[in-house]
Amino acid sequence: MTLSETSVRAVPPEPETADWSGPAMAAPALPDPLLRISGVSLEYRTPARVVRATHRINLDVYEADRFVLLGPSGCGKSTLLKAVAGFIPPVEGDITLDGVPVRGPGPDRIVVFQEFDQLPPWKTVLQNVTFPLRASRRLGRREAAERARQVIDTVGLTPFADSYPHQLSGGMKQRVAIARALAMQPRVLLMDEPFAALDALTRRRMQEELLALWEEVRFTLLFVTHSIEEALVVGNRVALLSPHPGRVRSEINSHAFDLTSLGSRDFQAAALRLHERLFEADGSAA
Ligand SMILES: Nc1ncnc2c1ncn2[C@@H]1O[C@H](COP(=O)(O)OP(=O)(O)OP(=O)(O)O)[C@@H](O)[C@H]1O
Incomplete structure (x- = not known):
């Protein structure tokens, strides 16, 4: 072949599969x-x-x-x-x-786009994360805001929930973009x-x-x-x-x-x- x-x-790897992760161990049931x-x-x-x-x-x-x-x-x-x-x-x-x-x-399955700067600049972090939940009609207003706050907390941005994208670093914008996706609970x-x-x-x-x-x-x-x-x-x-x-x-x-x-x-x-x-x-x- x-x-x-x-x-x-x-895993377990086929013969051509390389593993640089350390000493070989018995493969657990997958x-x-x-x-x-x-x-x-x-x-x-x-x-x-x-x-x-x-x-x-x-x-x-x-x-x-x-x-x-x-x-x-x-x-x-x-x-x-x-x-x-x-x-x-x-x-x-x-x-x-x-x-x-x-x-x-x-x-x-949610695609997180390359341009984190595509976050609507007129929406706060909280509004940015809430928006897809509301737009997809997955949750009511209160539930959507609640879920968004939870996810924003998970990604460590609670102190910035009311900030606008231009007030965030690139890494923080990435966190918002991922939080938006995670709020939708994709697989x-x-x-x-x-x-x-x-x-x-x-x-x-x-x-x-x-x-x-x-x-x-x-x-x-x-x-x-x-x-x-x-x-x-x-x-x-x-x-x-x-x-x-x-x-x-x-x-x-x-x-x-x-x-x-x-x-x-x-x-x-x-x-x-x-x-x-x-x-x-x-x-x-x-
Ligand atoms: N819309 C399209 N119509 C016709 N051919 C396409 C189209 N999009 C991509 N291709 C062709 O399909 C092949 C795979 O493209 P694809 O963009 O998936 O590659 P890639 O590995 O992601 O490349 P890159 O790293 O440059 O983004 C390429 O030969 C490309 O020319």
Whole structure:
């Protein structure tokens, strides 16, 4: 079996699956995956041609995973995320959430957009978090405000509930954006290269914020990036996709790493191996 033919199903790892998390231990019995992507191929059809974006992707995402899709530009990461969000139906295979096929967008999968500055600037933090709950008619006015306050408290922004977005730092705006999503009680948060446009320092701070928030809330995250370093820092599991059309080339467990690991020998070795895997087989650039 070549690497590109590897079908990946979480732990216990297949032979091609790398694990930089420390000494091997007996694999515990796994619960059912929260999100299952089975043999999923995705295509775009234009009048001139059919573009196959992903080819027979198999991935299992478990509750509270920080699951990263890593791969070169054009390998279909965003397309896969959109399919999980329910915007693009697979041409073959299935996507299930809690065992139920995904047939379209739903409040159980919420996309947190790249531009945290898209928070309506005329709404306070509380109003920003309350708004989607009211707009989707999920809760009455009082219940929505109550839920919003709880979530704002969870993300540590209670002292800023009445502040406006321009009065917050970038990291705090990210917290508001995530709080808006969490208030809807989704099963999975979807993030597509949320930090790609940021300078290196801000990007690091945002990663820090995201990880701190995950420590508090333990939400399930599906996160797209083409940065190896970011994948290792943000993810506890990383699926490496091959170039166009995207196939799962391999999967690694990366929960041993966080921002404090950045300069370490293990981190660098892991990054190097991922880098080699991205470039091996077809020689294309990440
Ligand atoms: N609307 C579209 N119509 C036709 N082809 C598309 C469309 N959107 C994306 N594609 C093609 O599908 C493939 C996968 O694109 P996708 O945006 O999912 O890749 P990606 O891995 O997210 O890339 P990047 O890291 O550059 O964002 C690419 O070949 C792209 O050209």
